[in-house]
Amino acid sequence: MNYPSKIIQETVEQLSKLPGIGKKTALRLTLFLLRQPEEFVKPIAESLLWLKSQAKVCQRCCNIADYDLCNICSNPKREQHIICVVKDVQDVLAIESTHFYTGLYHVLGGLIDPVAGIGPDKINLSQLLQRIKHEPISEVIFALNATIEGDITIHYVAKRIQSIRDVKMTTISRGIPVGGELEYVDETTLGRSLQHRVTL
Amino acid sequence: MNYPSKIIQETVEQLSKLPGIGKKTALRLTLFLLRQPEEFVKPIAESLLWLKSQAKVCQRCCNIADYDLCNICSNPKREQHIICVVKDVQDVLAIESTHFYTGLYHVLGGLIDPVAGIGPDKINLSQLLQRIKHEPISEVIFALNATIEGDITIHYVAKRIQSIRDVKMTTISRGIPVGGELEYVDETTLGRSLQHRVTL
Numbered sequence: 224m225n226y227p228s229k230i231i232q233e234t235v236e237q238l239s240k241l242p243g244i245g246k247k248t249a250l251r252l253t254l255f256l257l258r259q260p261e262e263f264v265k266p267i268a269e270s271l272l273w274l275k276s277q278a279k280v281c282q283r284c285c286n287i288a289d290y291d292l293c294n295i296c297s298n299p300k301r302e303q304h305i306i307c308v309v310k311d312v313q314d315v316l317a318i319e320s321t322h323f324y325t326g327l328y329h330v331l332g333g334l335i336d337p338v339a340g341i342g343p344d345k346i347n348l349s350q351l352l353q354r355i356k357h358e359p360i361s362e363v364i365f366a367l368n369a370t371i372e373g374d375i376t377i378h379y380v381a382k383r384i385q386s387i388r389d390v391k392m393t394t395i396s397r398g399i400p401v402g403g404e405l406e407y408v409d410e411t412t413l414g415r416s417l418q419h420r421v422t423l
Numbered sequence: 424m425n426y427p428s429k430i431i432q433e434t435v436e437q438l439s440k441l442p443g444i445g446k447k448t449a450l451r452l453t454l455f456l457l458r459q460p461e462e463f464v465k466p467i468a469e470s471l472l473w474l475k476s477q478a479k480v481c482q483r484c485c486n487i488a489d490y491d492l493c494n495i496c497s498n499p500k501r502e503q504h505i506i507c508v509v510k511d512v513q514d515v516l517a518i519e520s521t522h523f524y525t526g527l528y529h530v531l532g533g534l535i536d537p538v539a540g541i542g543p544d545k546i547n548l549s550q551l552l553q554r555i556k557h558e559p560i561s562e563v564i565f566a567l568n569a570t571i572e573g574d575i576t577i578h579y580v581a582k583r584i585q586s587i588r589d590v591k592m593t594t595i596s597r598g599i600p601v602g603g604e605l606e607y608v609d610e611t612t613l614g615r616s617l618q619h620r621v622t623l
Contacts, residue, residue: 225519227512228489230470230477237470240463242455243448253474254512255442257487261475263440268471270430270437271456275464277430278457287457289428312427312454319425 231257283354285330285347287312295319295328302326304361306354307417308380310334310368313406318366321414326364329354334372335379343379351380355387364420365394368405381423393420431457483554485530485547487512495519495528502526504561506554508580510534510568513606518566521614526564529554534572535579543579551580555587564620565594568605581623593620 281293305326481493505526
């Protein structure tokens with residue numbers, strides 16, 4: 224398309240790099256931003272610049288953090304003997320919003336997927352095994368997507384944990400629909416599936 | 424929601440200020456950006472910063488411009504005696520993409536809407552009347568939305584132009600669906616409605 228100005232074209236091209244935003248939506252956003260005052264647009268741009276430089280990965284659980292440890296790992300009120308293993312940060316947020324869980328997390332950053340070539344070395348598994356070795360963990364809860372990849376990951380990770388020492392391992396109950404993605408489940412269902420977790 | 428880090432929370436809040444982007448989409452975009460390299464994220468932020476400082480309004484037709492005049496007004500190959508009156512910049516882009524039109528534009532920036540309290544003083548009408556007075560315009564094409572506001576605007580603007588001098592005035596043919604918005608029409612229909620424009 225023939226844009227009326229180079230900066231419009233540049234902004235449209237930049238915004239349409241974002242997932243789910245096509246050229247037409249990008250143009251709408253650009254023209255919307257153009258109508259807003261400087262004080263509206265500048266903080267959006269600045270937050271993006273800060274995002275990459277300020278966000279860290281928690282040294283303990285691989286969650287996103289402002290400092291070396293995330294909010295949850297550095298909170299002494301959280302139960303230090305339970306780890307909830309999740310795929311990614313969205314899942315931590317989804318479980319936190321249920322207010323049913325007061326333990327710690329471990330963010331795998333992905334699921335084992337042999338078809339896509341994602342092996343155990345591509346997820347944050349070694350960090351989890353280190354924690355099982357050195358921390359007073361008495362229970363590991365698997366809160367992974369109810370998909371084939373989720374099941375493969377639970378099976379593999381559970382076996383590796385068992386090879387280190389005896390820990391109680393549970394999985395959230397399949398109140399969540401089979402084939403469903405964790406982050407879309409409503410809070411009540413997700414909360415209940417944490418309460419009714421079953422021993423592996 | 425309890426975000427794992429302040430910069431995540433800040434970015435989600437900033438992105439969800441954009442129209443059509445809720446908290447959940449903003450979080451997806453934020454976590455997506457977090458996984459991208461610096462070279463991916465920085466240009467997005469910079470284009471937003473430049474947008475407000477660099478984009479200008481064309482002194483002649485009120486289109487968006489890089490300099491005092493927009494690409495179209497400063498192009499001597501465009502027919503200088505026809506003005507196509509449109510609501511906004513999206514409509515200029517829609518008509519340009521048909522490749523049926525080689526004249527000039529005038530961007531009103533809005534339509535007269537008595538119900539919403541938008542009078543003739545809130546649109547770029549005085550600039551258009553000045554052009555009718557001082558430029559060698561022989562035809563004014565109205566390419567406005569086929570809505571009540573569009574019709575009211577055509578009626579009012581045509582009367583004001585007539586009070587200045589005799590100019591041929593046309594409107595794009597209603598090949599576009601009644602009640603429809605200009606920017607969603609397919610290019611062929613829009614192009615044909617320009618070719619088959621009817622004298623007012």
